[in-house]
Each structure stands twice: as structure tokens, then as C-alpha cells.
Amino acid sequence: MSIHRHCSFELPVWIDSFLDSWQESLQTNTQRMQLAIALAAENVRRETGGPFAALVVNEGSGELVSVGLNLVTRAGLSMAHAEIVALSLAQSALGHWDLSRPENLQLVTTCEPCAMCFGALPWSGIKSVVCGARKKDAESSGFDEGDKPDHWVRSLQRRGIVVQCSVLRSEAVQVLEQYRQNGGTIYNTDRDFGKN
């Protein structure tokens, strides 16, 4: 009996030149969100994945640690949401699973986390989360965000994770809408629990 032992995913190659051309500062949460939204828009424009992107940055210095894009269809992995990709690539870059050391890191994501990504945040060691679009925005564009506890922000805060929502929300929503208008794949849409 032989089984598959190896799993991997990879960001598209355009990431490097895109980041090289990005000259803006990453000092503020708004500036960080601008980069995340630009990455999500580029992912849609290049048709390399869903309309979601995320960053891991050093909360204090703004240094970029990792980038995540939604790679579900590209990688063939349902867990490859932008947040999981960004957190995992940050852990791969740093060589350990705990992002709480040596310095506080922040996840910046163009949409508030789905049920899976919400659950992944405390395990990652991340200390701060900044979100753009809201759950209902993603659902309006046809995505199912799953069942999170009602008080998910408070739940994270109790675990020492600072949460800020609706940063550049309307700009983040525009990317979701662009994807929908392009006829992008809304995975899970053929299931009976889907929103469309």
C-alpha cells in the first residue's frame, strides 16, 4: 500500500516583480492594506487565483515577512486561502511554526477570516490582524465564509490578538466584485449549502 507523502504550494512567479515595483511605505495599517488589495487585484487580473490576498509584516517596523494569495484552484488545495498561505510562508521563511517570536507579527488580509482561517490564527502566534472586506461582502460576492463563533473578534482578543476590521473596506470589496464580474470560479458553489 503506497500513499501520497508530499504536499506543496507555491506563489506565482509574478509576485517578485510586483513587489519590486511596489515603492510605497508599509508603516501604517492602511498602507499595508493598500499592498494587500493591490495583490488581490493582480491575482484576479492574472487569473492566478481567487480575489483574496494577505501579508505578514513586522508590526513595529512594517518589514514584509510573507505574502499570501488565494491558491485554492491553482494548488488544488481547499486550505490554500490567502491567510493560511501567508502564515505558512512566514513560518517557512522563519523556520519555525510560532510567529510570536522573536518579534510581534501582524496579518493583513483583504477580507475578514473564514471559519477555518479564524481557527488558524491563534495557532500561528500572530499578534495582530487587520481586515478589509467583511464576511457579508464576501457572501454578497458568492463566497461561503463558514460558521465562526458570533463573537469571533472578542475570542481572538481574549487570546491576545488585536483585531481591526473594515480597513479600506470599499476598495477590498471592489476586488471581490471585479472577480465576480469576470466570472471567476466560486468554489463550493455547486453544493447545497452555497450562497448562490
Added chain:
Amino acid sequence: MSIHRHCSFELPVWIDSFLDSWQESLQTNTQRMQLAIALAAENVRRETGGPFAALVVNEGSGELVSVGLNLVTRAGLSMAHAEIVALSLAQSALGHWDLSRPENLQLVTTCEPCAMCFGALPWSGIKSVVCGARKKDAESSGFDEGDKPDHWVRSLQRRGIVVQCSVLRSEAVQVLEQYRQNGGTIYNTDRDFGKN
């Protein structure tokens, strides 16, 4: 600006010979759980990860599609819980992210899913989940299982996922206890929300 683009994880090489030596049928949920628990125990014995294992099987035939072990410390990835590893390896083996086709697949896990793995289940396309130990068993052994919605079983059932809990529960708990007695790493234990 150059960032890490690639992420991977891999099961330890002992998996192949272990599965070769496993002569039992996988016709019933109990038989499937016996294999999952044996894999978790072997992961502890060989010190290749945490005391959790999972399988993806064809629900009807019992054919083994993938195996997952907890690889958090080994892979350096906080998302590498046994369930995420099993689902992702099944998707890698089948070449697509949707395990609902062409046949119904089942996840067998030695412990009920944490908040992250709960959220990951509907996205995976899995149609049935069989669990061994309960959340409070994992917490008694020092693990934090996160904040799931109170009615998580009903939530999955509403999405067409059949859930069976406490299959060989006491045998699954023994592996958790063995790990704790061995002094195995309880990740997140140094955070203020930890259980010990």
C-alpha cells in the same frame, strides 16, 4: 524585495512500511479508527510529531486515499494538524481540491477537530467525519482546541457532512496520555491562553 514563495510538508518515511504491515480490513468505522490510532501511537513512539492522526478513505469501499499525522513541530507549520495534512494529501493525490467527487470520502480522525480543522471540513468536500477522542480529552492532555461554535456537529450536518464522535475514544485518549507522559511538546503552552 524577495520573499519566500514555496511551502511544503511531508509524511515521515516510516509511513510506507507501517501501512504495508497493516493487514486489517478498513470496512467499518471502528476498523478505520484502529488504523488511525495505531498511526498516532507510532508518530509518538518514533517522535515524529504530535499524538494525532487521520485518514481519508472511500466511505463505501474503505479504500485508503491518504494519511495525516500531526506535523506542526516537524514541518514548522502551525496549520499542519493531522486533519489538514490528510485532507491536503488526499487532494494532492486526486489532483483537485474537491473531495466530494467522484465518490464520497470520509475523514477518520483520532480526536475531534479543533476550531481550524472544523472550519476546513466544509471547504474540503468531505462527506463524513469519524472522531475518536473528544475536545475535553485533548484539553486534559494540555492541548488547546480553540473556539468552535457550540453546535459544531449540527453545523457540519446542515452542510451535508455526517459526524460520528467517540469511536474507540478510550484507545484514542491513551495515545494522548502516552504523549503527555513522554513529555512531548505541547505547542502554544507558553501563551497566556494555554490550558497548562
